[in-house]
Amino acid sequence: MTDPLVNLENLTVRxxxxxxxDQVNLKIHRGxxxxxxxxxxxxxxxxxxxxxxxQKVSEGQVSLKKNLVIGYVPQHLTLEATLPLSVKRFMLLSxxxxxxxxxxxxxxxxxxxxxxxxxxLSGGEKQRLLLARALARKPDLLVLDEPxxxxxxxxxxxxxxxxxxxxxxxxxxxxxxxxxxxxxMAATDKVICLxxxxxxxxxxxxxxxxPAFIETFGRxxxxxxxxxxxxxNHSHDLHGDVVEGRHTECDHAHH
Amino acid sequence: xxxxxAILDDFFWRALIGGLGVALVAGPLGCFVVWRxxxxxxxxxxHSALLGIALSFLISVPLNLGVIIxxxxxxxxxxxxxxxxxxxxxxxxxxxxHSALAIGxxxxxxxPDVRVDLTGLLxxxxxxxxxxxxxxxxxxxxxxxxxxxxxxxGLLMSTIHEELARVEGxxxxxxxxxxxxxxxxxxxVAMKIVGVLLITALLIIPAATARRLAHNPEIMAAMAVGFxxxxxxxxxxLSWHLDTPAGPSVVVTAFAVFLLVxxxxxxxxx
Numbered sequence: 346m347t348d349p350l351v352n353l354e355n356l357t358v359r360x361x362x363x364x365x366x367d368q369v370n371l372k373i374h375r376g377x378x379x380x381x382x383x384x385x386x387x388x389x390x391x392x393x394x395x396x397x398x399x400q401k402v403s404e405g406q407v408s409l410k411k412n413l414v415i416g417y418v419p420q421h422l423t424l425e426a427t428l429p430l431s432v433k434r435f436m437l438l439s440x441x442x443x444x445x446x447x448x449x450x451x452x453x454x455x456x457x458x459x460x461x462x463x464x465x466l467s468g469g470e471k472q473r474l475l476l477a478r479a480l481a482r483k484p485d486l487l488v489l490d491e492p493x494x495x496x497x498x499x500x501x502x503x504x505x506x507x508x509x510x511x512x513x514x515x516x517x518x519x520x521x522x523x524x525x526x527x528x529x530m531a532a533t534d535k536v537i538c539l540x541x542x543x544x545x546x547x548x549x550x551x552x553x554x555x556p557a558f559i560e561t562f563g564r565x566x567x568x569x570x571x572x573x574x575x576x577x578n579h580s581h582d583l584h585g586d587v588v589e590g591r592h593t594e595c596d597h598a599h600h
Numbered sequence: 601x602x603x604x605x606a607i608l609d610d611f612f613w614r615a616l617i618g619g620l621g622v623a624l625v626a627g628p629l630g631c632f633v634v635w636r637x638x639x640x641x642x643x644x645x646x647h648s649a650l651l652g653i654a655l656s657f658l659i660s661v662p663l664n665l666g667v668i669i670x671x672x673x674x675x676x677x678x679x680x681x682x683x684x685x686x687x688x689x690x691x692x693x694x695x696x697x698h699s700a701l702a703i704g705x706x707x708x709x710x711x712p713d714v715r716v717d718l719t720g721l722l723x724x725x726x727x728x729x730x731x732x733x734x735x736x737x738x739x740x741x742x743x744x745x746x747x748x749x750x751x752x753x754g755l756l757m758s759t760i761h762e763e764l765a766r767v768e769g770x771x772x773x774x775x776x777x778x779x780x781x782x783x784x785x786x787x788x789v790a791m792k793i794v795g796v797l798l799i800t801a802l803l804i805i806p807a808a809t810a811r812r813l814a815h816n817p818e819i820m821a822a823m824a825v826g827f828x829x830x831x832x833x834x835x836x837x838l839s840w841h842l843d844t845p846a847g848p849s850v851v852v853t854a855f856a857v858f859l860l861v862x863x864x865x866x867x868x869x870x
Contacts, residue, residue, distance in 0.1 A: 400764045417767040419622050424760065427807075428635045438757050439768070462815070482768075 356403035416479030468495030623828030650704030671784030724795035724847025
């Protein structure tokens with residue numbers, strides 16, 4: 346394996362002496378899709394802000410690969426009503442050429458909105474615009490903060506699907522925060538359950554059986570996820586494609 | 601050149617030339633005030649200008665310089681205080697705005713030797729524009745335009761989404777500081793024309809008027825400059841012909857244009 350894109354060593358962030366992120370170790374490699382889950386106030390956003398370099402670290406280290414280009418997809422794009430902005434202008438502010446902006450928009454499925462006003466976009470379209478903007482920078486690492494917020498359930502599934510495809514195309518690493526446990530479980534390589542510290546991490550199939558996970562999210566959630574996974578081992582994802590990869594290797598018994 | 605001399609000898613022309621210089625930078629800066637919801641912040645800085653005048657008399661430095669320095673210091677104080685978050689920003693601004701104004705007025709009242717035209721300071725004075733003021737205005741305007749041209753992309757990006765801008769390498773904090781300095785500068789030079797109490801109007805109203813017609817940020821800024829020109833030339837003419845106070849006349853003109861534009865076109869465009 347090559348050097349990791351990001352290496353977090355004993356990362357600790359304290360707000361007023363209270364640790365919000367506590368001694369987290371994490372490596373992100375090219376091709377990884379890592380999802381951070383956890384209850385509110387678990388330090389998820391703080392953790393990715395540290396990765397992004399916009400959060401002061403109290404202890405430990407964040408080492409980024411040299412010349413790492415990060416594509417960041419924030420949770421929301423809330424534009425002041427007083428600021429007129431077209432999709433095109435917003436994309437061009439990334440400093441990329443128009444051709445690259447257009448192809449990035451097309452890649453995320455919003456190419457037809459080039460001349461639209463950002464104010465007129467739906468929640469799902471805005472997320473795809475943000476994703477396109479991150480994409481236009483040709484990132485080595487995609488960082489997404491709850492990318493599917495404000496997107497309807499079908500849109501959510503296809504958005505996670507798109508993220509996975511982009512990972513394949515760009516061969517980039519992906520780290521994201523998500524609350525959409527069911528969808529995340531299907532679209533992720535590795536799940537990190539954060540509750541200040543990393544309470545458990547691993548493949549989606551395994552993590553729902555982890556006692557720490559069950560303790561954090563409660564047995565009903567854990568069980569519903571386990572059932573969901575079992576179900577999907579023999580099924581298709583929400584787009585009708587056969588789910589491949591580790592899901593088929595799942596060897597857990599029935600629940 | 602004699603012709604320029606003749607023009608600059610006329611107080612009305614001096615006021616008009618100065619006013620147009622102010623409108624030139626008030627347009628784009630006003631857009632940022634509107635986009636970043638800094639109207640109250642602008643008011644606070646403007647009110648502190650009066651304190652700046654009082655202090656300038658006290659320690660005898662040039663008025664324009666005193667005002668700029670006071671505004672800059674207050675702007676810095678605001679940035680620092682707003683980080684502590686023990687008071688909501690609007691409360692903090694309210695306290696500082698009115699305290700600065702009140703301290704300025706009290707200080708001036710302690711200086712009976714200093715003859716200041718308080719109405720002129722508060723509401724602007726057509727007669728007050730000196731040749732030296734013109735130098736300040738156009739010097740300041742040139743500096744602001746250069747800064748805006750160089751920093752425009754970064755300023756715009758950090759206005760749209762601060763964190764996204766930061767991740768993309770925009771020095772957000774530094775730009776915020778530069779923006780504050782530009783506000784301080786424009787307030788200091790605009791004071792003579794529209795007065796301390798009405799400066800924010802000259803920043804906000806043309807920008808808000810332009811919002812009605814513009815599809816992108818740059819057009820909005822350019823249109824705001826245009827509406828500012830209309831407000832200044834219309835207002836100062838009004839002031840000259842009808843002997844009305846300069847600042848209110850400019851603001852009334854700006855407001856009339858605002859109503860006209862919003863009335864003439866239907867729904868707000870986005």
